[in-house]
Amino acid sequence: MRQQFRLVTVLGVVVATLPALKYAPSVERVGSVESALESAVSWPVRESIVDRVLAAAKRTTTNTAGHREVDLGEGHHFVLVPAGSFRMGSDEGLDDERPTRDIELDDYWIAKYPVTVGQFRAFVEATGYVTDAESGQGSWQWTGEVPEEGERGDPWEPRLDGGWNNIYFEQGDDHPVGSVSWNDAQAFCAWLSSELGLAVVLPTEAQWEKAARGTEGRRFPWGNEAPDGRRANYADANFVGKYGPHTRRPDAEVDDGYVETSPVGAYDPGQSPYGIYDMAGNLGEWVYDIYDRGYYAGSPRRNPSGPERPAGVADADIDRVNRGGSWVDWAGVDADGRVAPEGGHSIRAAARTGDEQNSSDDHMGFRIAIDGLRIAEAPSTASQKPDLAGVEIVTHAVSGNIYMLEATGDVAGNIAVSVGPDGILVVDDQWAELTRAITKALRALDGGALRFIINTHHHDDHSDGNANLAGGSDALVVAHERARERLLSKDSAHWPVITFNEALSLHFNGEEVRALAIPGGHTDNDVVVFFTGSNVVHLGDLFNSGTSSFPTADLQSGGNALAMLANLDALLPMIPDDAAVIPGHGPLSGKAELYRVRKMLDDTINLVRIRKAAGRSLEEIIAAGLGREYEGWGYGYMSADGWIEMIYNSLDGGP
Numbered sequence: 001m002r003q004q005f006r007l008v009t010v011l012g013v014v015v016a017t018l019p020a021l022k023y024a025p026s027v028e029r030v031g032s033v034e035s036a037l038e039s040a041v042s043w044p045v046r047e048s049i050v051d052r053v054l055a056a057a058k059r060t061t062t063n064t065a066g067h068r069e070v071d072l073g074e075g076h077h078f079v080l081v082p083a084g085s086f087r088m089g090s091d092e093g094l095d096d097e098r099p100t101r102d103i104e105l106d107d108y109w110i111a112k113y114p115v116t117v118g119q120f121r122a123f124v125e126a127t128g129y130v131t132d133a134e135s136g137q138g139s140w141q142w143t144g145e146v147p148e149e150g151e152r153g154d155p156w157e158p159r160l161d162g163g164w165n166n167i168y169f170e171q172g173d174d175h176p177v178g179s180v181s182w183n184d185a186q187a188f189c190a191w192l193s194s195e196l197g198l199a200v201v202l203p204t205e206a207q208w209e210k211a212a213r214g215t216e217g218r219r220f221p222w223g224n225e226a227p228d229g230r231r232a233n234y235a236d237a238n239f240v241g242k243y244g245p246h247t248r249r250p251d252a253e254v255d256d257g258y259v260e261t262s263p264v265g266a267y268d269p270g271q272s273p274y275g276i277y278d279m280a281g282n283l284g285e286w287v288y289d290i291y292d293r294g295y296y297a298g299s300p301r302r303n304p305s306g307p308e309r310p311a312g313v314a315d316a317d318i319d320r321v322n323r324g325g326s327w328v329d330w331a332g333v334d335a336d337g338r339v340a341p342e343g344g345h346s347i348r349a350a351a352r353t354g355d356e357q358n359s360s361d362d363h364m365g366f367r368i369a370i371d372g373l374r375i376a377e378a379p380s381t382a383s384q385k386p387d388l389a390g391v392e393i394v395t396h397a398v399s400g401n402i403y404m405l406e407a408t409g410d411v412a413g414n415i416a417v418s419v420g421p422d423g424i425l426v427v428d429d430q431w432a433e434l435t436r437a438i439t440k441a442l443r444a445l446d447g448g449a450l451r452f453i454i455n456t457h458h459h460d461d462h463s464d465g466n467a468n469l470a471g472g473s474d475a476l477v478v479a480h481e482r483a484r485e486r487l488l489s490k491d492s493a494h495w496p497v498i499t500f501n502e503a504l505s506l507h508f509n510g511e512e513v514r515a516l517a518i519p520g521g522h523t524d525n526d527v528v529v530f531f532t533g534s535n536v537v538h539l540g541d542l543f544n545s546g547t548s549s550f551p552t553a554d555l556q557s558g559g560n561a562l563a564m565l566a567n568l569d570a571l572l573p574m575i576p577d578d579a580a581v582i583p584g585h586g587p588l589s590g591k592a593e594l595y596r597v598r599k600m601l602d603d604t605i606n607l608v609r610i611r612k613a614a615g616r617s618l619e620e621i622i623a624a625g626l627g628r629e630y631e632g633w634g635y636g637y638m639s640a641d642g643w644i645e646m647i648y649n650s651l652d653g654g655p
């Protein structure tokens with residue numbers, strides 16, 4: 001499948017930052033290992049994220065806390081948190097705050113205030129973005145109704161019409177935006193990145209905590225003393241007045257001036273050591289990391305960014321970390337000044353909670369950061385469908401009774417067809433919209449009934465036709481067991497009914513049709529199909545032909561560029577020299593081209609590996625490119641920039 005659409009958005013951000021880089025002859029050495037490709041490129045001089053943000057600033061100041069601050073326009077103020085270590089976690093808090101450990105962070109900029117209603121509105125007006133809450137899920141809303149004695153649960157209820165612009169209490173444009181999901185926050189980051197020409201991201205949990213409590217292990221942004229009415233907006237007397245006392249232990253003696261949210265920046269004495277506002281209370285804040293109670297025990301010590309996202313898990317099942325507590329939360333400190341960890345959900349700077357990343361709550365907002373380590377990620381969306389109007393199916397004779405069906409315009413994966421006395425077998429079936437054209441092409445081959453459909457993997461441009469084709473015949477769908485798992489999110493008519501995880505042979509039309517599971521390169525359910533008698537092999541998306549395109553390692557679906565190379569190496573000896581090779585995309589091909597692709601994988605992976613090992617950032621590696629030999633590639637399915645990013649990310653999770 002094409003990941004290109006998503007990557008273009010992502011990389012648009014990177015490209016936009018490139019004019020700030022200056023080019024120079026290659027004077028820096030990349031360690032002792034030298035690649036032949038190395039001489040073809042020159043390195044941009046490294047410019048730090050500190051300089052890049054300063055260069056983009058409309059105004060630069062030193063703030064009242066003595067730290068560098070920039071104004072990037074439209075109310076987006078960022079404070080520089082200088083590189084260095086801090087103590088993360090707390091021994092007096094809940095279990096998930098332990099063990100405490102020293103964490104080393106590079107320089108980063110973090111927003112002085114949470115993103116406001118006005119700033120979020122500008123995003124929605126510019127893009128037409130529809131939030132998760134508005135897409136039908138609604139938002140969780142505080143009711144204040146305490147559960148009956150002996151009952152469990154918090155007094156929240158989902159409101160289907162709840163959302164960032166309907167949060168059931170008064171909010172001005174200068175209040176923090178709430179009822180937004182983590183996905184919505186990511187979408188905002190992607191948009192603002194393109195506006196600013198800088199990669200805007202959610203802070204990591206470690207970045208958030210250092211910005212909130214500094215390097216002295218403070219309980220709260222201002223120090224260790226309990227909050228009072230001047231330091232934070234939390235569950236105070238105003239809150240009790242409207243919602244009554246409840247399970248979250250409000251401070252009925254304190255008056256912070258607000259029942260629900262306050263404008264951002266309203267509590268001067270509540271600033272963090274870096275001069276950052278609203279880190280305790282007002283709205284809780286999404287941060288980048290996946291929430292894992294035990295993460296601190298094994299996290300990296302340098303620039304941790306949370307656990308890896310597990311493959312094949314829906315957004316609804318991924319919890320992301322929430323920080324800082326909100327207007328419904330309590331101080332977390334008892335009257336005697338001791339931390340009382342029970343109950344969680346406090347405004348202490350080390351307190352952690354998690355929530356599903358697609359959920360929205362009236363007490364949850366976010367702030368943003370710029371760190372030079374990560375590039376903005378557009379939120380995961382349903383697979384992008386190309387324009388299929390006017391697409392035709394072209395039939396190519398391959399060998400004997402094997403044919404290849406190709407969609408014009410490069411919009412779908414190639415289909416292999418076996419036609420003979422037993423009927424028809426196809427490998428892959430493209431988009432559902434193309435079923436009619438595919439059926440017509442099959443009928444023209446005059447081969448009787450469709451009996452089997454083998455999926456090379458789960459991507460829509462290879463398997464979306466399952467329901468139509470199998471539904472209109474007695475054909476059975478055969479696929480890797482992980483492909484079935486991934487297709488369970490679609491209507492049951494799409495589901496493979498015969499699954500395997502090693503190999504499976506169908507004896508059909510006088511030959512053995514052997515499907516071999518070789519997962520981990522393109523996706524975690526890759527299958528290649530050998531027509532052993534006809535001397536034809538369908539390689540699925542392990543291979544795009546035509547040297548016009550780099551391949552796709554779909555990391556979110558368990559793919560990996562390094563595994564792709566390893567899998568190709570495993571396959572090459574199994575493919576006869578004179579075999580016809582049907583690629584996932586591109587013209588009918590052969591083994592010679594497969595060797596060229598194999599060399600490309602090896603060269604480009606090595607190049608990115610060396611540069612990454614030498615400490616180059618992804619942006620720098622993209623800027624340097626892949627050298628002259630591969631200049632002609634990357635105008636097809638996958639751009640060079642996208643492929644570099646996939647290798648870069650694969651290096652962390654490779655075999």
Ligand SMILES: [Ca+2]
Nearest residue numbers: 233234236258
């Ligand atoms: Ca309050």
Ligand SMILES: [Ca+2]
Nearest residue numbers: 278281283324
């Ligand atoms: Ca906050």
Ligand SMILES: [Zn+2]
Nearest residue numbers: 001002459541
């Ligand atoms: Zn694919």
